[in-house]
Amino acid sequence: MTQVATDVALRTLEQLAAHSFDFATGVPCSLLNGLFRHLESPDTTRELGLTYVPAPREDTAVGIAVGARLGGRNPVVLMQNSGLGYSLNSFTSLTQIYGINPLVLMSWRGFDHTDAVEHDIIGRELLRVLDAVGIGHVVLDPEDPARAIDAAVDLHDDGGRAVAVLITSGV
Numbered sequence: 425m426t427q428v429a430t431d432v433a434l435r436t437l438e439q440l441a442a443h444s445f446d447f448a449t450g451v452p453c454s455l456l457n458g459l460f461r462h463l464e465s466p467d468t469t470r471e472l473g474l475t476y477v478p479a480p481r482e483d484t485a486v487g488i489a490v491g492a493r494l495g496g497r498n499p500v501v502l503m504q505n506s507g508l509g510y511s512l513n514s515f516t517s518l519t520q521i522y523g524i525n526p527l528v529l530m531s532w533r534g535f536d537h538t539d540a541v542e543h544d545i546i547g548r549e550l551l552r553v554l555d556a557v558g559i560g561h562v563v564l565d566p567e568d569p570a571r572a573i574d575a576a577v578d579l580h581d582d583g584g585r586a587v588a589v590l591i592t593s594g595v
Contacts, residue, residue, distance in 0.1 A: 432566045432595045433458030434468070436529070439573040440500055441472040445527065449477045449488040450502025455531035458595045459502060482507030486514035489526035499526045505533050505550050505590075506542070515586055516557055525586035527576060528559075532590040550590070560587040566595065 436459065440448075452460050462468040463476040475497070479485035482503040489499035503511065508530070519525045533540075534547020546553070554561050560579040564572040572589055580587040 432569055433462055436564070436569040436573060436595060437462055437468070437472055437474065439570040440527075441474060443573065443577045445498045445500045446473050447475050447477075447489070447492040447497035447499040448502060449479050449485045449492070449499065450529070451479055451482050451485055451504065451507055453502075453504035453531045453533070455504070455533065455591055455594050456502055456529065459529065463502075482511040483514045486511045486519060486526065490518060490522075490524050493524050493526065500529060501526045502529045504531045506546050508546070508550070508553065512553075512557060515559065519586055520558065523584055525580070525584065527580050528586065528588040529564075530588045530590055532563075532592045535590075535592050554588060558586070560585055561590055562587065563590045563592065564595070566593060569595075 448463050450456075450460075463474065468474075469476055477488055479488055482501075485501045485503060489501045492499040515525075532547065532550060534545075535550070551561065560576075562572045562576045562579065576587045576589045579585060
């Protein structure tokens, strides 16, 4: 991972912390490697006031985030877009019904058709899937990650709506 990617990851987490996000959970993805590196660093999490709990699957991460929210935390979930399939039921039958929607940082594998073949279909259809289930979305610009986080937070409306920040290149 390059230093530039690490800086984008840190700036993204700093912006989340500036918006009072204080809890993160998720399933690692190579495109989100920099984010996970920082989340696994006690120095970074202490400095940003973040608690990080790894999850074995994306639907579990959504459940952990809901529990954190019920416990007074402001959670963010990190996942690969291919994990959206695992977690769709968690979004549609748990978070949306009860209005406890975590913000999601989601890698957009296959968006540019240069990824592994198993990412082609979900990459091509991701926006339609998110729209179909009422999950808002914003694409992260690596040059200005704060803008995407700010826009996602505005759409997120304090957890009232599920919103995914889509990440198209490694951070």
